[in-house]
Amino acid sequence: MIPxxxxxxxxxxxxxxxxxxxxxxxxxxxxxxxxxxSGILGAVLQKEGxxxxxxxxxxxxxxxxxxxxxxxxxxxxxxxxxLNGLEKIEVGEYVSTDPYLKATxxxxxxSSPSELHSIEFDALVDSIxxxxxxxxxxxxxxxxxxxxxxxxxxxxxxxxxxxxSNMDFSDDDRQALLEAPG
Numbered sequence: 001m002i003p004x005x006x007x008x009x010x011x012x013x014x015x016x017x018x019x020x021x022x023x024x025x026x027x028x029x030x031x032x033x034x035x036x037x038s039g040i041l042g043a044v045l046q047k048e049g050x051x052x053x054x055x056x057x058x059x060x061x062x063x064x065x066x067x068x069x070x071x072x073x074x075x076x077x078x079x080x081x082x083l084n085g086l087e088k089i090e091v092g093e094y095v096s097t098d099p100y101l102k103a104t105x106x107x108x109x110x111s112s113p114s115e116l117h118s119i120e121f122d123a124l125v126d127s128i129x130x131x132x133x134x135x136x137x138x139x140x141x142x143x144x145x146x147x148x149x150x151x152x153x154x155x156x157x158x159x160x161x162x163x164x165s166n167m168d169f170s171d172d173d174r175q176a177l178l179e180a181p182g
Contacts (some may be wrong), residue, residue, distance in 0.1 A: 002065065003030050004042045004091065004101040008049040011174035012064040013161040014085045023078040024052070030100040031081045035068045042066070042089055042105055045175050056094040056101065062179045065089045065105065085161075088178065125156045132163050 005020075005027060012018050020043070022031055034041045044063030046054050066083040073079055092104040129150060136146050146166060153159045164177045 001095055001102055001104050002038075002040055002042050003034055004044055004059070004063070004094075004103050005030055005066075006054045006059055006101065007043055007045045009045075009171055011045050011164075011171060011178050012043040012066055012083055012085045013165045013174075013178060014064055014087050015158050015161045016085045016165040017069065017082060018085070018165065019080050019082050021074075021078055022081050026053070026100040028079055031068060031071055031079065035071055039068050040065060040086075041068065041083075042091065042103065043083060043085070044091060045171060049171075054101075055097070056091075056103070059091070059101075060175055060179075061091050062108065062175075063089055063091060063105075064178070065107070121156075125159060128163060129153075129159055132159075132167070135167065 005022075007020060010018065010020065012020070022028055030041065042063050043066045044059045046058055047060060048058065051058050064085045065087050066085050069082040069084050071079055071081050088108040089105040090108050092106060094101060094103045096102040132150055133147060136150065150159070150162060153162055164174060169177070
């Protein structure tokens with residue numbers, strides 16, 4: 001059982017480090033308690049971002065287990081929490097909604113059958129890397145450090161998660177990519 005942080009926008013992918021703005025009282029309490037405890041939470045996207053106090057049915061079933069790296073208090077009273085995505089999870093039963101959501105979760109391990117590591121698969125992964133590098137170089141808003149990060153990713157799943165995290169996709173598309181079997 002882990003605390004579940006409901007995300008209004010943005011999907012956290014395994015292997016990514018992402019800052020998330022937190023402003024709801026329940027969410028602030030959750031990140032503070034998690035940070036002083038195990039440091040682990042589940043980050044799960046809300047189906048409708050404008051819902052102020054989401055119930056379990058308002059959240060997707062697949063999210064990402066994450067470690068709290070840092071919490072920054074902002075001048076406007078919100079917090080920015082930097083999360084490191086660890087692995088995909090499927091949310092089971094919600095066991096608590098107060099003071100914040102807590103649920104049982106099951107890790108969703110990405111499959112990596114040996115037949116995937118074929119010449120065609122490797123060529124496809126290289127093509128994804130090349131296209132992503134091209135997009136980074138064309139985008140004025142993309143930090144140039146992203147090129148270094150992308151060139152140093154050695155696992156296909158890491159590369160795919162990096163691309164999913166950093167390209168301009170809608171939250172619905174990101175969620176569909178997170179839920180896709182791997």
